[in-house]
Amino acid sequence: MEYRIAAYTDTGIQKSSNEDSLCVRRAALPGGGEAVLAVVCDGMGGLQRGELASAEAVRAFGAWFDGSLSRLPVLRDGAFTWVRQEWTEVLKGLHRRLLDYAAAAQVSLGTTLVAFLACGDRFLTVNIGDSRAYERWERLRQLTRDHSLVAREVASGRITEEQARHHPQRNVLLQCLGAGADVAPDFTEGLVHSGAVYLLCTDGLVHELSPEEIFRGLDPLLLRSKEDMTGALTALTETCKARGETDNLTSVLVAAAESPREPGRRGLGGLLHRLPLHRGTTSTSDEAVLLETAQVIHTQERLGTQ
Secondary structure (H helix, E strand, O other): OOEEEEEEEEEEOOOOOOEEEEEEEEEEEEEEEEEEEEEEEOOOOHHHHHHHHHHHHHHHHHHHHHHHHHHHHHHHOOHHHHHHHHHHHHHHHHHHHHHHHHHHHHHOOOEOEEEEEEOOOEEEEEOOOOOOOEOOOEEEEOOOOOEEHHHHHHHHHHOHHHHOOOOOOOOOOOOEOOOOOOOEEEEEEEOOOOOEEEEOOHHOOOOOOOHHHHHEEEEHHHHHOHHHHHHHHHHHHHHHHHHHOOOOEEEEEEEOOOOOOOOOOOOOOOOOOOOOOOOOOOOOOOOHHHEEEEEEEEOOOOOOOO
């Protein structure tokens, strides 16, 4: 399986800063096929330094991917057990560091996180908070479960999905990185479908859009290039803004296709900075080879620097 990636982020119509962060990685696997990582984080706008929390989260996952290139080929068989364990350690360690920083600096900071890892034809997602991952194939399927008050109310049958989208307490989270005693990430595994697209987004993108509108807006038949994909994300974002969404809006789209082993795949371009990395889609070494790497963050501050 090969992958094409696009991303879009927007400060929105009300906020003066963007506290969201994202990162992507793409690597060629030995013998053909690719692995891809996408991460979207929503820094908590009601807290101080949400942009720092979200930036640290995408940095941590990007570093994990870069350090795991030699082990990615074994994931072709869907052996994600060690990834689950390491991601849990990454998240819990980051949570503790954010708590320690907040206590030392006497500030509050937090972030949601959703990550998508595909290797060959298998995928794994993890999430904390209410940023989401979707699969758009024969239907639109939400792959993640929101850790929010309204999601709990929907699960209990007390409100409907439609009521949850506009509920006055829709932004109340049950857990996020950097707030609360502990975090319990949720994981989802599955088969990557050729021709499907996978959407990661912050909650700002879904409050004003119905599932049917997202399904129509991400028609794979109309997403034949990175430019098409970026255009689709931009159109969905602009619709949300026109309907009054006040939050930052960030999304990443990953398109999957059977590998034709074509050389010279295109970079992310556009919003994301394209780096001069290896080209082509087939690695002749025994390890995965990094093809694309990019991130969008809105602070250069790091934990431990004040």
